[in-house]
Amino acid sequence: MELRQLTALLTVAEVGSVTRAAKLLHLVQPAVTRQIRLLEEELGTPLFERTRHGMVPTPAAEVLIMRARRALDELDRARAELRPEPGEVTGIVSVGLLESVLEILAEPLTDAVARRHPGIELRLFSGYSGLLQQWLDTGEIDLSLLYNLSDTPSLWVAPLLREQLWVVGPPDADLHVGSPVPWATALAHPLVLPVSGHGLRALVDRARSVAPVQPRIVAQTNSMLLQKQLVLAGHGWTVLPAAGVAADVAAGRLSGAPLTAPDVERSVVLGVQHRSRLIAPVEAVASTLTRLVGELVRSGAWPAATADARPRAAGG
Incomplete structure (x- = not known):
């Protein structure tokens, strides 16, 4: 062969x-x-x-x-x-990005890697957390953003941030970022939700178990884009992390508000395969990604997010 x-x-x-x-x-x-x-x-x-x-x-x-x-x-x-310039980190690094963070992270990450490590070729893959974790386990990608995950036998995980979930409706739903909405109110509306098994759906189901409302689910999908399209078409409200919908809310395409009672957050982490030593290009991209996420959180560009209090150095 x-x-x-x-x-x-x-x-x-x-x-x-x-x-x-x-x-x-x-x-x-x-x-x-x-x-x-x-x-x-x-x-x-x-x-x-x-x-x-x-x-x-x-x-x-x-x-x-x-x-x-x-x-x-x-x-x-x-x-x-094997063909690096003197002092230059070179190689190919495949990175998994959650679909909900593509708008705020994909372009800045590409720019940051290109400026700091021009010898690295970046390959970006997107999907929901469960799929990205599978690709990480099988070695199809080198590192990935995931959520609500701790260390596993095959993966090392570094916490990065925690972010709030929002309820999202069409513009005429008149939801406002400064006016949190109780889960019971959100669940009283027809809902477009992620499919069962999706990490975000697990958070929604956890909140549903507390709120005394039996929701009417009109559609389920594994696509955040489709969630937003169905909401805009008037099929119901949905639940998304703020990062995935803040631009649409700011532009008036959708309306949204933080969810409360109970307060539910998701933890975004960086996952890499367990190795005795990270190869240089993967370590370089992991460090760049970690630094960039911190900058986005501190500047407010990553909405409704707070830095996780348990940071660790990549690979350690």
């Missing part, structure tokens, strides 16, 4: 066509076809189904694609780390 064969496999799978893959790889089409055929012969199984919609990976190919992508990523990292 050769690297060029794995590269051909991934490229065909991504574009769905041998012809397009050949153009991207600057090869003739028969050369790409031959690489795929050699892989199939070595493994003893077909890797693609040829359909009118293009080349569709078989279940066997999906397994190989996942492993091949990881192997090629590791080789890219090794090349970057």
